[in-house]
Amino acid sequence: MKLDSMYQEVILDHYKHPHGRGLRDGDAEVHHVNPTCGDEITLRVKYDGETIADVSYEGQGCSISQASASVLNDLLVGKELGEARKIQETFLELMQSKGQLEPDDAMEEVLEDAVAFAGVSKYPARVKCALLSWMAWKDATAQALSEGKTA
Amino acid sequence: MKLDSMYQEVILDHYKHPHGRGLRDGDAEVHHVNPTCGDEITLRVKYDGETIADVSYEGQGCSISQASASVLNDLLVGKELGEARKIQETFLELMQSKGQLEPDDAMEEVLEDAVAFAGVSKYPARVKCALLSWMAWKDATAQALSEGKTA
Amino acid sequence: MTDARQGLSGLLDTEAIRKDFPILDRTVHDGKKIVYLDSAATSQKPRQVLDALNEYYERHNANVHRGVYTIAEEATALYEGARDKVAAFINAPSRNEVIFTKNASESLNLVANMLGWADEPYRVDSDTEIVTTEMEHHSNIVPWQLLAQRTGAKLKWFGITDEGRLDLSNIDEIITEKTKIVSFTLVSNIMGTHNPVEKIIRRAQQVGALVCIDASQAAPHMVLDVQALQADFVAFTGHKMVGPTGIGVLWGRQELLEDLPPFLGGGEMIETVSMHSSTYAPAPHKFEAGTPPIAQAVGLGAAVDYLSAIGMENIHRHEQAITAYAVKRLLEVPDLRIIGPATAEDRGATISFTLGDIHPHDVGQVLDELGIAVRVGHHCARPVCLRYGIPATTRASFYLYSTPAEVDALVDGLEHVRNFFG
Amino acid sequence: MTDARQGLSGLLDTEAIRKDFPILDRTVHDGKKIVYLDSAATSQKPRQVLDALNEYYERHNANVHRGVYTIAEEATALYEGARDKVAAFINAPSRNEVIFTKNASESLNLVANMLGWADEPYRVDSDTEIVTTEMEHHSNIVPWQLLAQRTGAKLKWFGITDEGRLDLSNIDEIITEKTKIVSFTLVSNIMGTHNPVEKIIRRAQQVGALVCIDASQAAPHMVLDVQALQADFVAFTGHKMVGPTGIGVLWGRQELLEDLPPFLGGGEMIETVSMHSSTYAPAPHKFEAGTPPIAQAVGLGAAVDYLSAIGMENIHRHEQAITAYAVKRLLEVPDLRIIGPATAEDRGATISFTLGDIHPHDVGQVLDELGIAVRVGHHCARPVCLRYGIPATTRASFYLYSTPAEVDALVDGLEHVRNFFG
Numbered sequence A, B: 001m002k003l004d005s006m007y008q009e010v011i012l013d014h015y016k017h018p019h020g021r022g023l024r025d026g027d028a029e030v031h032h033v034n035p036t037c038g039d040e041i042t043l044r045v046k047y048d049g050e051t052i053a054d055v056s057y058e059g060q061g062c063s064i065s066q067a068s069a070s071v072l073n074d075l076l077v078g079k080e081l082g083e084a085r086k087i088q089e090t091f092l093e094l095m096q097s098k099g100q101l102e103p104d105d106a107m108e109e110v111l112e113d114a115v116a117f118a119g120v121s122k123y124p125a126r127v128k129c130a131l132l133s134w135m136a137w138k139d140a141t142a143q144a145l146s147e148g149k150t151a
Numbered sequence C, D: 001m002t003d004a005r006q007g008l009s010g011l012l013d014t015e016a017i018r019k020d021f022p023i024l025d026r027t028v029h030d031g032k033k034i035v036y037l038d039s040a041a042t043s044q045k046p047r048q049v050l051d052a053l054n055e056y057y058e059r060h061n062a063n064v065h066r067g068v069y070t071i072a073e074e075a076t077a078l079y080e081g082a083r084d085k086v087a088a089f090i091n092a093p094s095r096n097e098v099i100f101t102k103n104a105s106e107s108l109n110l111v112a113n114m115l116g117w118a119d120e121p122y123r124v125d126s127d128t129e130i131v132t133t134e135m136e137h138h139s140n141i142v143p144w145q146l147l148a149q150r151t152g153a154k155l156k157w158f159g160i161t162d163e164g165r166l167d168l169s170n171i172d173e174i175i176t177e178k179t180k181i182v183s184f185t186l187v188s189n190i191m192g193t194h195n196p197v198e199k200i201i202r203r204a205q206q207v208g209a210l211v212c213i214d215a216s217q218a219a220p221h222m223v224l225d226v227q228a229l230q231a232d233f234v235a236f237t238g239h240k241m242v243g244p245t246g247i248g249v250l251w252g253r254q255e256l257l258e259d260l261p262p263f264l265g266g267g268e269m270i271e272t273v274s275m276h277s278s279t280y281a282p283a284p285h286k287f288e289a290g291t292p293p294i295a296q297a298v299g300l301g302a303a304v305d306y307l308s309a310i311g312m313e314n315i316h317r318h319e320q321a322i323t324a325y326a327v328k329r330l331l332e333v334p335d336l337r338i339i340g341p342a343t344a345e346d347r348g349a350t351i352s353f354t355l356g357d358i359h360p361h362d363v364g365q366v367l368d369e370l371g372i373a374v375r376v377g378h379h380c381a382r383p384v385c386l387r388y389g390i391p392a393t394t395r396a397s398f399y400l401y402s403t404p405a406e407v408d409a410l411v412d413g414l415e416h417v418r419n420f421f422g
């Protein structure tokens, strides 16, 4: 069944047991919505110099957007900003691939659990769900940087 | 040729040699335009009690609208208001007949030269041309009456 | 087939009707025939409407109102003929009260803008109030918010009860002497609620406020009689009533259309133009700037013919039967909660629901895999979702081509969804 | 065939092209094939565009942007794909700068209204001036008159020379530090004049005024490159470029579209809505309230594909050849006076003329009897008629399917007209 390519076991796991959910102290907070479906996320980033000390979030949305935020938390917390950016860009590339991109080993190493979203990229309406938290993270990071709270 | 049913000899004659054209003294003046084609007429009515003493006009437009004003002048000047109204209504009926109405003797007696416009009624875009001066006359008369200049 | 389907009466001959709609033969996902349950978003189009469009473009296409040549006269007759058809369909006292717009949203914005630029007694300004409801489609909220911002007028609204009905208990406080306009939907696009027009109109008339009715979800489904409604404006949209996209209607009372100022300026809406000043054509042309949606009006005329031939009462009866059946069957699904009236009374054939804590997006995605097309999200009626504290709903909506078997397919599909996320 | 036709070069293979346009086989008045010379009013539609419409309705019709089911995703991809095609057609830097409207008139009203509601530095108010020209279509006059009335701004305009060109001799007095917006037509719909963009843009940029170009008569006929034009807004309309009725385009510079306020409110244009306030989606959606003209956008996409396959340079060359031939032949007709440029230089394929004192209505009527469709009247550009002291003109306009033989038919027809009224 084609559906299984979207709803990978990993994704359903993250959805049912999200990692790092809840709002904690942060340097910057953003609120993003997906106007086409009403998914919402409030996301905070906390930096310790160049290191991502925490990404905390609260929101409502479908399994894809919720699982994606959970995976983001897993992947980015503890990383250096430069590396995090690379992960974000790789995830974006994968999501915009319209199902044409078969993740290779290198990509898998960067994205870990997030490669499970490869199947989602075939569904244009859901790509935005998967990207919601990642766009929020990017935005929050830009705010934190411009407020000079990090290096 | 079908065109000849529109451009009756009588119509072309009135067009080339319009009767009563020019603006003279009146009790009321109106300016009507046909927004779809830009035909314009300025028309004045003068009443002598219930009698139409004069209908004078100036304007620009196609053969149909010009001839129609000329015929109107012919038909209405000198008539009692009640009779003039009947003529106007009969002409309106003819013009709205979409070419379905074959003027009978009674109609011909009322409309005289104006029966020549029967062929125009087949051409929706031209019906407004033919009616322009008649609508202006009706409007001017209403104004003259409301200003109490006639009985 | 379930037993429940046995007793259904009032159904249309959907087998015959469905033959008119080419898209209903469409298959998706390896040969699954589509089960189209999203007619509240847009309806499908019968062959007759597509034929009218093709015939127009292949034989009569010309710009309207200004040509003396044959096909221009034909195009004008077809376009204005469509106005006659729509006027008859809604029982308008005069064809000149029917304005063609691009969609219901434009129709509603047109009313809001006319009132913003109007002279007294219609003028909306900072001393006046605008009334709408919490149940509206965004297209009947945002134009009034914009008008309120631009003029300083105050925006007020009726709330919704737990059962998905308008809460009119405080009607005398909401609609007051200051109210200039009350605009509300006849049938909710998210909950299907059919609202009580008379009570609102009576109060509005008492205080001398104008009334605008958003009939976007009513015109396709029931007899719409603007004289019986007694409103001042009625808006609806072609694509939801088996017509083309790109065409909407605003009906307005003739005296109002005469008194109110134009909105968009341009060709077609003028009487005479000079660089220094312009005068405007009488309604409806005053409100139709530029080349109108000619083919789309012709298509809407064909749509109205199609619906009338089947009969709006018959369509309504069919939908009532389907709705009663759907409500009954949906309530059998565990964890399913209907948002809005949970009975078949005073409601249209649109049913929103939640399914446990499975997000509607996920519900919709799994149903799609089965060929079932439902809408998920806030349905351009986010205040309703806020009201019930839910992020979104799954919405199934039915029309003249919908069948009880499609209701069954939906119910089976929902079982499948529950298992998938169980 | 006249000798003059021998030397014509640069013509398209009209025999092949005409096969794509079903209506060109139409006959009127007892079997006379139509000679369609009214493409400036609206163009005819090729089979390819009609096929795209049918294919959309028969296989993919659904409301866009909000569905997770298959045909909704297809409809969205088709609609947004049409935006890509149009963006490429006009060389827009970004697809998000392409707004779909219902026609060029709405596009122009959209600009006028955005500026009326804008904050500084764009805001048009009673201290500012608006500039247009005497050569405009009513759709580029009346929106600015309305804006001037509503805001108290002053409306100024460029006049026209005896030769039908813009009189820019007083450009520094017309466009001043007070000017907020200069809006003018690239090609005149009544005289065919192709206006000098650069000179106007340079002056506007000097004083910091925005520039809006009405490209309704340009987009169908020549390469339209919004980056090369350097304007801030460019408006055009689908039905004149072999596309369907009911669709127009406004291109605007991205920063402006971000800064300027929305115009119509409703579904599709919002980010989030509550009863208390709403926020808006980014452009282009911010300016597309309600269900868009989906099928019409798809049809316009097919139109753009059709034109591009033939090549806009080739179309332009064809029309230049036809125009040169037509000007030459028309000037052979006794008593014929061309209103506008009487040469083929810097002009489009639209030629207005008077014929002695025979009224254009009568000219058009007699030509129709011969199957020849020309437009008569003021062509929604009454100030031009006032300028030349004439009530109306007869206008012949040509397009990619027009042939020299049709020019000959027109010239012969005019002889017939002269005899009829002689």
Ligand SMILES: Cc1ncc(COP(=O)(O)O)c(C=O)c1O
Pocket: C267, C289, C290, C291, C292, D040, D041, D103, D104, D105, D106, D137, D139, D140, D185, D187, D188, D189, D214, D216, D217, D237, D238, D239, D248, D380
């Ligand atoms: C130069 C020009 N501008 C604007 C328009 C208006 O286009 P539309 O009627 O499609 O709004 C036209 C055509 O009618 C035109 O020729």
Ligand SMILES: Cc1ncc(COP(=O)(O)O)c(C=O)c1O
Pocket: C040, C041, C103, C104, C105, C106, C137, C139, C140, C185, C187, C188, C189, C214, C216, C217, C237, C238, C239, C248, C380, D267, D289, D290, D291, D292
């Ligand atoms: C109740 C209601 N009002 C208004 C609209 C807006 O209609 P349109 O999108 O055609 O402008 C819709 C549908 O989208 C609706 O359901």
